[in-house]
Amino acid sequence: MILISLIVRRTAALFCALLCLTAGAKAQVFSPETVTLANGLQVVAINNPRAPVVAHMVWYRIGAADEPPRKSGIAHFLEHLMFKGTKDIPPGEFSKMVANNGGRDNAFTSYDYTGYFQNIARDRLELVMRMEADRMSNLILTDAEVNPEREVIREERRSVVDNNPRSRLREQMNAALYLNHPYGRPIIGWDHEIQGLTTEDALAWYRAYYAPNNAVLVVAGDITMAELKPLAEKYYGVIPAKPVAQRLRPTEPVPQAARRIELKDARVRQVSLSRTYLAPSYVAGETEHADALQVLAEIFGGGVTGRLHRALVLDKPLATGAGAYYDPDSLDLTGFGVSASLRGEAKLEDLEAALEAELRRLIEEGVTEEEVARAKTRLRAAAIYARDSLQGGARAIGTAIVTGTGIEQVETWPQRIAAVTAAQVTAAARAVLREERSVTGLLLPKPGS
């Protein structure tokens, strides 16, 4: 809704670094308590009383990958429109009321979920619960509000994608990676389809999927379940459950051929090379590799001591930076990515050959126990750091629940990561890093520019 209304998952490496860290933030660290109300709303409390403040979040189990044909962008569009008012709260007043009580609010849309949050003083929690519950079932939309917002979203798309060659390439790579699954569409939508989204489309989406039985309430900070539950009953418990259609998404076939995308843009001043492999998540595909792949991403592309950085940046003057990323929190098949940015006078062919050589060495020789031990140390520390913020726990727990794993998965994360062996990491690399599962993307300057 505000500046970060869009979670462009599996595209921004930087974002993944943050999310993966948060996702890594698991670890019997947050010690959440959970109950489910009679109307089906799951309620989670995460006690972290460092300051008299709370993060209040509502997550809906619906996202951009659930959109019907020709309606790409409707999940994100509705996210924006959720701020357009109800009978009791006039258009545009929601955020003002939060701010006038010293709070900050925003929202985000992903492929698998849509979320809304307010960070606010503990004694204002009841206010935001009342307001968030109100818009769960009482949203009012008119063309007068919807039409300008469509232009806002088109401007958002211009800022985030069209004005940025790297984003343009990522969008094209995503579309090529998924042969059948809607993860191949941009979360924000294709511009030509955004133009056709109507008030009725938004309301139909809202009526179909916004319901307590399709939502999760997470409150973190200066709060306990004993305090939260009566409030949740009072504000959310009175909203009736309603039937929500099962999500039926197209599924991916077994990929048969490596794909290669070249994006040429006159603004490109640094050639870059990236590759994404179709990969299992915690709940889709060969899920037994999900933990090992997190360790693999750390060994192969974590920070400046990862293999890729050493080989491409330090050992040979081929790249200015190189890394890998993987995010297992996904309802369907996700991506394992590697990338490098070409250095100075180096040649793209040499960079690509060196990257291939590292991949080959990884597949043929595997990883060592020492590398695994070092990676695990780093991942475990991330869990402790993640407690050092108000929203870290709420994000990790919420994401886990709405991407099909749940609190237990979060709680057992440190033990599972600690148990990963070098043989498992090597096996995961061999299973996933296969040419025919991959899309390679090249960002190139436009000739003559």
Next chain:
Amino acid sequence: MTFIVRLLLVLLALAPLPAASMTIDRVTSPGGIEAWLVRDNKIPVVALEFTFRGGAASEPGGQEGLASLLASMLIEGAGDLDSRSFQSALEDRVISLGFEAGLDTFGGSLKTLTENLDIAADLLRLSLTAPRFEAADLARVKDRVIIGLRRSAEEPNTIAGRTWMETGFPGHPYGRPTRGTPDSVANLTAEPLRGFLRQTLTRDNLIIGAAGDITPEGLGRLLDHVFGGLPARGEREAVPEIKPHNLGRTLIVRKAVPQSVMTFGHAGVKRDDPDFYTATILNYILGGGGFNSRLTTEVREKRGLAYSVYSYLGSYDYVGLMMGGTATENARVAQSLEVIRREWQRFGDEGPTSDELANAKTYLTGSFPLRLDASNRIARLLVSIQYDNLGIDYIDRRSALIEGVTMADARRVARRLFKADDLLTVVVGQPAGLEGTEVPASAPTGSGSPPPARAPSSSGGG
């Protein structure tokens, strides 16, 4: 229901918000180095933030980008540890250590698990007192910086910010490219890096904040160990006070992008200006308050002209600025700017409504505790309060300073602060039907929209 909700809102708005309670210890090391500390042993993490007065604006002429390059090079090996060993030592223990140059400051931050604090302190000490600056590492980092400069020189936001500063401050250090140019960076060697280190990273310039799982005694020992070896004092280039030039002009930099990016601004207030708190409130109302600002309402909500439109106070050490920005598709740029200028001037003429003033105060006081949720943010705030000489009781006094702003203050400062005819505006893109002077894009640089006055370690004290 409507009535009940409204009543509740009114009551809540009247009730005082809880104060941010935080005990700050003033720690002086046996060797006489001072730091402020907020202890919290609930989580085994220690954050240390520090800032040296003197940043990119103090670079000798012709050495643009020096401070920024130094920030990158301080973690590329020190003492007996070459670059790889140094960085492995950090990564293996998940110690986060980094430096950043602002225009006015050079800042550093350290975050570590308590169990690794001794090693983290050693690595920080080495980085400050015995950096290696090896030729191969310097060449590699310079290549990275240079290509980053070339890349960002194609980014509309960067071009807009760079052109604004260059036009606003001709011949002044603030007008120079903070992160240098490809040529200036290519010419930098280890010698000027050492010179800047010696003259600027000195104890008389140093401000330190710490938060987390550490005792005052432990911090005192750490301070001497880490910072005791720095030179007592140094001499750096003086930066003259300046006022922005070329006000009222509109510059257009032609770039083939679908959406034009705009940066605009004129003189504002510095941090030590008696009107700073009033200006903070006014900025929040006009364009600093996200969704609740007048600019967002008029430009985004009513007309769908932009995804993001904002204003902010650019409080540098030697100039105060009142800035803003947005991005709109090329065909509607003129309309966007017209709406912004109209609102800007109307706000200057009329000031805020009493509701706006009251709501801004509630937000600015009530949201303050939200900034204190992580150790490094707390440590950063401690640096900021010291940097601005606000006093160790500032957090307790802050609400009163904001509450004390009257409508008469607001109207007077609004007249002083918002003058649409003074706006120096830079538009990057292919704006249709906009009058302005076409200028070429300036040399490739790395600073985004006007660069931060301070390194992150010292920002955020407002």
